[in-house]
Amino acid sequence: MQKQYKNFRAAYPVIINRDKPDLYLAHIVDFDSDTSGATLSEAIEMARDALSEEGVARQDAGLSIPEPSFDIKHPEHTIVTYVDIDLAKYRKLSDNRTVKKTITIPSYLNELGREQAINFSETMTTALKEKLGV
Numbered sequence: 001m002q003k004q005y006k007n008f009r010a011a012y013p014v015i016i017n018r019d020k021p022d023l024y025l026a027h028i029v030d031f032d033s034d035t036s037g038a039t040l041s042e043a044i045e046m047a048r049d050a051l052s053e054e055g056v057a058r059q060d061a062g063l064s065i066p067e068p069s070f071d072i073k074h075p076e077h078t079i080v081t082y083v084d085i086d087l088a089k090y091r092k093l094s095d096n097r098t099v100k101k102t103i104t105i106p107s108y109l110n111e112l113g114r115e116q117a118i119n120f121s122e123t124m125t126t127a128l129k130e131k132l133g134v
Helices: 040-060 087-094 107-115 120-132
Strands: 009-020 023-028 033-037 079-086
Touching (some): 033 040, 040 087
């Protein structure tokens, strides 16, 4: 049986500094960790991923997750933004277990796919990811 986790959602402060034209450094204040990205949006995305990974690791280890800070002191010429996380959603998106599904397709597609040695599971997974934007 899969272990159930309490849904945890929060927004944490991240201090972002443009180090070079193509490098944004992101300091995650409450976890005292750092990440980076080539663009501002990539740095924010990387911060969200790092926060989510750390939160899940802490939940799994039975450790507490810090409360988000507010009144953040930061150097001039830096950006403070809040990055939201949803650990239940992150767990779902990170779950790579496979499940068996039965699908119905037209016979001619089945024959063409078999002739070309198409991996139907891989094709369906790729199509679903594209359709769902994940």
